[in-house]
Amino acid sequence: MDKAVSTDKLTKRFGDFVATNEITFDVAQGEIFGFLGANGAGKTTAIRMLCGLLKPTSGSATIAGFDVYRQTEQIKQVIGYMSQRFSLYEDLTVRENIRFYGGIYGLPKTELRRKADEIIQTLELGTVADKLVASLPLGWKQRLAFSVALVHDPRIVFLDEPTGGVDPITRRQFWDMIYEAANRGTTIFVTTHYMDEAEYCNRVSIMVDGRIKALDTPAAMKQAFGVDSMDGVFQILARGTSTK
Amino acid sequence: MYRIQFIIEKEFRQIFRNKVLLRMMLAAPMMQLILLSLAANFEVKDLNIAVVDQDHTTYAQRLTGKFRFIGNFRFVGYLPAYKQAYRELQAGTVDLVMVVPGHFERDLTRDNKAQVQLMVNAIDGSKAGIALGYAQTILRDFNEAIRTEAMGVIPAGRVQIDVENQYWYNPQLDYKTFMVPGILFELLLIVGGMISALNIVREKEIGTQEQLNVTPIRKHEFILGKLTPFVVIGLVQFTMGLILGKLAFNIPVVGSPLLIYGFALLFLILCVGIGLLISTISETQQQAMFAVFFMMVLFILLSGLFSSTENMPQWAQYLNIINPLRYIIEAGRNVMLKGSTLQDMQIQFLSLSGMVIGVLALASFRYRKTV
Numbered sequence: 001m002d003k004a005v006s007t008d009k010l011t012k013r014f015g016d017f018v019a020t021n022e023i024t025f026d027v028a029q030g031e032i033f034g035f036l037g038a039n040g041a042g043k044t045t046a047i048r049m050l051c052g053l054l055k056p057t058s059g060s061a062t063i064a065g066f067d068v069y070r071q072t073e074q075i076k077q078v079i080g081y082m083s084q085r086f087s088l089y090e091d092l093t094v095r096e097n098i099r100f101y102g103g104i105y106g107l108p109k110t111e112l113r114r115k116a117d118e119i120i121q122t123l124e125l126g127t128v129a130d131k132l133v134a135s136l137p138l139g140w141k142q143r144l145a146f147s148v149a150l151v152h153d154p155r156i157v158f159l160d161e162p163t164g165g166v167d168p169i170t171r172r173q174f175w176d177m178i179y180e181a182a183n184r185g186t187t188i189f190v191t192t193h194y195m196d197e198a199e200y201c202n203r204v205s206i207m208v209d210g211r212i213k214a215l216d217t218p219a220a221m222k223q224a225f226g227v228d229s230m231d232g233v234f235q236i237l238a239r240g241t242s243t244k
Numbered sequence: 245m246y247r248i249q250f251i252i253e254k255e256f257r258q259i260f261r262n263k264v265l266l267r268m269m270l271a272a273p274m275m276q277l278i279l280l281s282l283a284a285n286f287e288v289k290d291l292n293i294a295v296v297d298q299d300h301t302t303y304a305q306r307l308t309g310k311f312r313f314i315g316n317f318r319f320v321g322y323l324p325a326y327k328q329a330y331r332e333l334q335a336g337t338v339d340l341v342m343v344v345p346g347h348f349e350r351d352l353t354r355d356n357k358a359q360v361q362l363m364v365n366a367i368d369g370s371k372a373g374i375a376l377g378y379a380q381t382i383l384r385d386f387n388e389a390i391r392t393e394a395m396g397v398i399p400a401g402r403v404q405i406d407v408e409n410q411y412w413y414n415p416q417l418d419y420k421t422f423m424v425p426g427i428l429f430e431l432l433l434i435v436g437g438m439i440s441a442l443n444i445v446r447e448k449e450i451g452t453q454e455q456l457n458v459t460p461i462r463k464h465e466f467i468l469g470k471l472t473p474f475v476v477i478g479l480v481q482f483t484m485g486l487i488l489g490k491l492a493f494n495i496p497v498v499g500s501p502l503l504i505y506g507f508a509l510l511f512l513i514l515c516v517g518i519g520l521l522i523s524t525i526s527e528t529q530q531q532a533m534f535a536v537f538f539m540m541v542l543f544i545l546l547s548g549l550f551s552s553t554e555n556m557p558q559w560a561q562y563l564n565i566i567n568p569l570r571y572i573i574e575a576g577r578n579v580m581l582k583g584s585t586l587q588d589m590q591i592q593f594l595s596l597s598g599m600v601i602g603v604l605a606l607a608s609f610r611y612r613k614t615v
């Protein structure tokens with residue numbers, strides 16, 4: 001019950017194809033959980049089931065104690081989600097995007113203004129606050145999208161490849177933001193392709209072809225596979241080859 | 245309900261920021277209203293008429309004379325016989341030939357009854373119909389004139405001229421007056437049905453729909469918030485159309501403006517409902533566009549806006565029972581031009597209301613936050 005996420009043999013089939021195959025894992029509250037896997041491993045499918053966007057085929061899962069079959073609306077109250085596709089409105093300004101999503105989450109108007117000021121200040125977006133989001137560089141957009149996903153102070157936030165296509169410096173800044181959120185008690189569930197980012201997580205799982213092949217802390221995992229980087233672990237598991 | 249305002253606000257911001265869309269929704273319909281009303285004008289001018297006079301009497305000449313002084317006709321001269329008349333019609337040099345048979349005057353005075361024959365080139369069916377209609381009106385006038393004259397001379401019975409080619413048409417009808425209300429409502433289909441469907445599907449395409457679906461927003465909040473702006477813009481467009489109709493074509497609103505707006509609102513809600521329904525069955529804007537066009541073309545062709553429905557086959561008539569455009573055009577024309585009341589328009593009102601309920605129920609059933 002203290003688990004932020006808990007799944008048991010959670011499965012999604014698309015016709016004959018099993019995208020997510022009986023995955024079972026727990027994520028503790030306040031944890032930074034890395035959800036790794038190659039392209040097409042089934043990460044997005046799993047996340048979408050956990051967020052109540054996709055009905056599972058079988059198995060069970062709870063998010064903050066809420067059931068993914070029956071309590072999707074309660075789940076939506078307590079989670080934030082940053083999808084793999086960019087999800088802000090390009091034809092709205094920074095401020096308008098914050099106001100819109102905050103409003104949708106039911107924040108009162110005074111709170112909306114406060115939130116907007118706070119986000120704009122933290123992200124140092126003061127000069128572009130009233131510019132259309134379309135005009136921002138990708139890194140800024142991604143950081144803004146993350147802040148917007150946190151606008152209602154969710155207990156758990158799902159980040160689906162938040163740093164895809166972003167330069168290393170911005171990725172660093174992004175991870176600083178993730179740590180700040182985690183320090184405030186938010187559970188982080190994050191997928192990534194960058195193995196250096198996997199090192200920043202408390203625990204990681206590695207998915208291959210719809211199944212979870214390994215789940216542990218980065219240190220324990222490296223030790224178990226006898227390699228010195230997460231990339232080495234990933235090579236062995238996901239690509240079936242060793243870098244050594 | 246608190247959340248709805250944020251959706252409405254966002255939609256308006258996006259719409260006003262998209263100048264092309266705005267023009268499509270407000271300026272383009274006004275141009276269409278003017279162009280379509282002018283183009284759909286069935287008034288026919290400069291009809292060439294020739295006469296085959298086989299009677300050579302005063303009455304025959306007076307009848308012929310009638311055609312010389314009517315604006316729509318141009319009297320091109322006498323032809324000696326059928327054969328030439330036929331050739332001229334075929335060549336297209338005349339549009340209408342009136343044959344006054346021998347004994348026309350004699351039959352008219354003796355039997356109170358005579359016949360003339362009208363020949364038209366029916367290649368252009370509607371022009372032929374109109375030409376006949378005009379001619380028939382002239383004959384009727386002539387008929388009236390003689391009857392009054394003849395009262396003293398011929399004590400009993402009625403004087404009557406039969407036209408062999410019976411064809412009813414109403415040449416007095418002003419087509420612009422007739423077209424404008426129809427086009428006004430037809431245009432609402434575009435804002436209400438097409439733009440709204442494309443708008444929702446666009447969010448699916450760019451991915452913001454998924455982001456919305458992961459928020460606690462309720463189905464009805466999304467639907468209301470998303471569709472209200474299009475209803476409002478539709479009403480603005482409708483108002484502009486009414487004003488333009490008045491200024492450009494002097495189209496009156498004889499009936500209650502409240503009733504007209506009531507019908508416009510009802511129809512707009514139906515249109516956005518259809519737009520929402522289409523958006524739930526389309527994954528891309530292309531698909532939505534195709535679905536909207538399919539529906540619009542069907543509605544418009546069957547509605548009788550540009551063609552008459554009476555000659556359509558039975559199945560088309562049945563299909564028309566579920567054609568909302570037909571009902572709204574009937575209601576619009578009758579209320580605007582004849583001043584019909586809600587009582588007169590009961591059938592239209594109830595049919596449209598039924599469709600609104602059906603479409604909205606189906607659309608909200610189909611709209612899912614999960615896939």
Ligand SMILES: Nc1ncnc2c1ncn2[C@@H]1O[C@H](COP(=O)(O)OP(=O)(O)OP(=O)(O)O)[C@@H](O)[C@H]1O
Nearest residue numbers: 014017019037038039040041042043044045046084
């Ligand atoms: N709606 C769907 N219908 C059919 N197949 C699907 C559907 N959604 C995903 N898939 C398939 O399921 C598999 C897993 O997809 P998923 O998007 O979960 O992978 P992923 O791990 O997120 O990959 P990536 O790193 O590329 O984002 C893929 O082969 C994909 O083609």
Ligand SMILES: [Mg+2]
Nearest residue numbers: 043044045084
């Ligand atoms: Mg993915």
